[in-house]
Amino acid sequence: MTTRRSFLRQSATLVAAAGVPRAFWRLARHRAESSPPVIDPASLERFVDPLPLPVLARPLGRRAAPENSREPVPFYRVSLRATSQKLHRDLSPTNLWTYGGSVPGVMFETQTGQGQIVEWENDLPPRHFLPVDHAVHGAGPDTPEVRTVVHLHGGKTPPESDGYPEEWSVPGQSRAYYYPNQQDATLLWYHDHAIGITRLNIYAGLLGLYVIRSEEERQLQLPSGKYEVPLVLFDRHVRLDGQLSYPYPWMAEVRGEVPLVNGKIFPYLEVEPRKYRIRVLNAANGRLYRLSMPDGVEIYQIGADQGLLPAPVLVTQVELASAERADLIIDFAPHRGNRLQLLDDAFTLMEFRVSAAPVADPSKLPATLRTVVRITESAAIKTRWLTLDELKKGMSGTAGMLLNKTPWHVPITEKPVLGSTEIWELANLTEDVHPIHLHLVRFQILDRRRFDVFQYVSTGTLRYRGPAIPPEVSEMGWKDTVRVDPQTVTRIVVPFEGYSGRYVWHCHNLEHEDNEMMRPYAVLAAGN
Numbered sequence: 323m324t325t326r327r328s329f330l331r332q333s334a335t336l337v338a339a340a341g342v343p344r345a346f347w348r349l350a351r352h353r354a355e356s357s358p359p360v361i362d363p364a365s366l367e368r369f370v371d372p373l374p375l376p377v378l379a380r381p382l383g384r385r386a387a388p389e390n391s392r393e394p395v396p397f398y399r400v401s402l403r404a405t406s407q408k409l410h411r412d413l414s415p416t417n418l419w420t421y422g423g424s425v426p427g428v429m430f431e432t433q434t435g436q437g438q439i440v441e442w443e444n445d446l447p448p449r450h451f452l453p454v455d456h457a458v459h460g461a462g463p464d465t466p467e468v469r470t471v472v473h474l475h476g477g478k479t480p481p482e483s484d485g486y487p488e489e490w491s492v493p494g495q496s497r498a499y500y501y502p503n504q505q506d507a508t509l510l511w512y513h514d515h516a517i518g519i520t521r522l523n524i525y526a527g528l529l530g531l532y533v534i535r536s537e538e539e540r541q542l543q544l545p546s547g548k549y550e551v552p553l554v555l556f557d558r559h560v561r562l563d564g565q566l567s568y569p570y571p572w573m574a575e576v577r578g579e580v581p582l583v584n585g586k587i588f589p590y591l592e593v594e595p596r597k598y599r600i601r602v603l604n605a606a607n608g609r610l611y612r613l614s615m616p617d618g619v620e621i622y623q624i625g626a627d628q629g630l631l632p633a634p635v636l637v638t639q640v641e642l643a644s645a646e647r648a649d650l651i652i653d654f655a656p657h658r659g660n661r662l663q664l665l666d667d668a669f670t671l672m673e674f675r676v677s678a679a680p681v682a683d684p685s686k687l688p689a690t691l692r693t694v695v696r697i698t699e700s701a702a703i704k705t706r707w708l709t710l711d712e713l714k715k716g717m718s719g720t721a722g723m724l725l726n727k728t729p730w731h732v733p734i735t736e737k738p739v740l741g742s743t744e745i746w747e748l749a750n751l752t753e754d755v756h757p758i759h760l761h762l763v764r765f766q767i768l769d770r771r772r773f774d775v776f777q778y779v780s781t782g783t784l785r786y787r788g789p790a791i792p793p794e795v796s797e798m799g800w801k802d803t804v805r806v807d808p809q810t811v812t813r814i815v816v817p818f819e820g821y822s823g824r825y826v827w828h829c830h831n832l833e834h835e836d837n838e839m840m841r842p843y844a845v846l847a848a849g850n
Contacts, residue, residue, distance in 0.1 A: 358561045361413075363580050366587060369673040370411045373589040376429035376531055376552060377422065387437050388480075388500050395437040395500075400428060402470055402528065403445040409580075410587040414564035417451055418527035421512070425585045426554045426605075427530030430512075432503050434536040442472045443496040452522045453570040459730055459838050461518025466492045470523060473515035474532060475645060475759070476627060476802040478505045481823030484761055487517035487840070504820075505764075506800070507536035508629040509552070509601045509647050517730075521576070521607055521832035525558065525568055527585075529605050538692070539630065545599040545651065545685040551591065553664075555642075555671065556606040557581050574722070575608040575754075575833055581669040590673040595658040596683035599624075600650040604642040607832040610755055610805075612667045613640040615652070619662055622687060625649025628764040628800030630691040635795045643757035643805045645830040648796070651687050655680075694799055697743065697766050697815045705745040706736065710806060710829070710839070712752040723752075723829070723839040736827075736843035738818045739850075748804070748812045751775050756806045756834065760816065761825040762845065764800040767793035768813040775809045786811075803830055822847040 384394035400422050406415035407425060421427025421442075432438055446468050456463045469492055473485030483499035491497055510532040514523035531552055544550075557578035559567040569576060583589055604611050615621060622634040627647050640648050654662075659678035664671045711724045728735065738744050745768065748758055769790040777785050790813075806812045828840030 358563065358567065360567055361560045361562060361580055363587065363669075366410055366412060368588040368670070369590040371586045371589045373551075373591040373672060374424075374584050374586055376426050376554075376584070377424060379422065379428040379430045381438070385439050387439070387502075389437070389502065395439060396432075397439045397441070398430070399441045399443060401443045401445045404447055404451075407585060409560065409564070409582060409585065413560070413587075416560070416564050416566060418566075419446060419523065420527050421530045425527035425529070427512075427528070429531040429533065429552070431533045431535065434503055434505060434507055434534050437500060437502045437504075439498055439500050440472075441496050441498040442470075442491070444468075444470050444491045444493050446470065446493050448493055450519070450522065450526075452526055452566065452568045454519060454522065455570070458518045458836055460487070461836075465518070468493055469516045469519065470514050470528065471497070471516050472499065472512055473761070474499075474501055474510060474512045476508065476510040476764075477501055477503075477532070478762060478764075478820040480821050481762075481825060484825060485515045486824065487515050487520070487826060490516040503534055505534065506629040507534050507539040508625070508627070509533055509603065509649065511554075511603055511605065511645075511647075513605070518836055521836045522568065524605070524832060525566065525576070525607060529554070529556075531603065542688050542691065543684070543686040544624070545597045549594075549596070549685065550599040550601065552584070553600060553602045553672075554584050554605050555581070555602065555611055556604075557609055557669075573833060575831060577606075577609045581666070581671050583664075583672045588670070588672065590675055592675045592677065593654050594681045595655045595676050595678075596681050597651055597653045597655070597685050597687065600652055602640065602642065602648045602650060604644055604646050606644055608644060608834075609668075610644070611640075611642045613642070613648075613671075614638060614665050616662055616665075619657065620653060622651040623648055623796045624651055624687075624691055626797065626799045627802045631796070631799040632692065632694045633690050634687055637796060640796075641805070643755060643803070643830070644832070645757055645759055645803045646805070653687075655683065697817065699745060699768065699815065701743045702745040702815055703742050704738070705747060707747050707749065708736075710748060710750045710752055710756050710758075712754070723834045723837050725828070725839055725841045728841060730838050730840055730842075734824070734842050734844045736841070737846050738816075738843070739846050739848055740818055740820075740822045741848055743815060743817045745813055745815050748806045748814070749773070749778075750806045750808055750810050750812070751779060753808050754831070754834075755808065756839070757803050757830040758806050758812075758827065759803040759830045760827040762820055763816050763818055764802050765804070765814045765816040767797050767801060767804055768815055769793065770807060770810050770812045772810050818845050821845065
């Protein structure tokens, strides 16, 4: 069993640096010390629960699409509701909030170019079961405690269906969103995006998968059906009574002691000795995963956030910041009869149990997957310099982390034109890794380059500490979330395609996002 000592030490250091009043810290310490102790995952028996797979969403019928009333599209209704779910055989059921009754929520599966409408029904209780900090921007005492809005992460979606953080619904309300799916085959995910409480709502369980398929991908004959397995990774603090515990008050980053895969602690999956397609999502609030398998197990990465890479990449480790995805092929044929663990730097996540009898495997791992045309820098009509800032005022009630030193409520400053291409230079002035996500668009990484932050902050002079480093081979496809390393300028080239309107860009460390590391931006119609 672990206590809150590590949390208290971390928070005390942050508080001292931030200059938060001692009275505030005493209150925080009292709340932390008086809260129930949390589970030590080493006390739980490993690999006793089978890996659950998401339930597939089923349409209720068809409705007219906003873009073409003559072509009705599948219509879904999903209830956001409270339920309880066993995270481990030896724990009591855990109270959770869900999309459709489970965590992860129901999984959507559709075809590229096939639009659909989803009505999101807020059937949640009137009170939150996690501590709401009303000092955080957008979550003041005058706002309802339970508020939700759904964002399809990575979707090329009209602005009215994108899940703008201030367009939330309360219990008893619903919103119908249209998803055109006019984009490449890929693994997306959907999650809550309500301003000021995104971190709590996702922590409570409001997240799910969304798969777009295509005929071109089917023709590659990759592993499919039961040989395609989604893995949703996140971590939580879990009390001895099996209930979730969220550190209170607000913390700069929340990393739980307990790892979960598809909502289970240390699950196992029985697999055949053949190729499997493993599609991984990092859905953690703030943890960066570095995934690996035992020596001798070959992992090929075939895709990233926005679909397939040009060709498979043999990797020894898969690094995923919050919201990033990886599409992997693992061949279990050389490991008949063995048990293999999926590992992270901090955790053993799950076990694959490979059956002993040989089987036929008609699936393929093609030498080439698709063409990804690299965008040249000369295609960009504008370059924006944008800083990621930590103002050393943080904790609760003050903006400690900002984008371009600009709070959320300041008028929009980034206004790209629909159909144009821009380069965004993301200069990380902090000591943290920040996964930066742009709504609506996909982009390509140009390079990363270390720079002298002290000199830049002191004098405004930019001095690089080394040459520009190109993206890793596994990042050479299309992305919607980019890892921006500390004291590094990360350059992305962004075609603004799809729709004009108001969207947002933000850090996907959820505690940072809720502490104003998020800004609106507007895509302007050509000619405006």
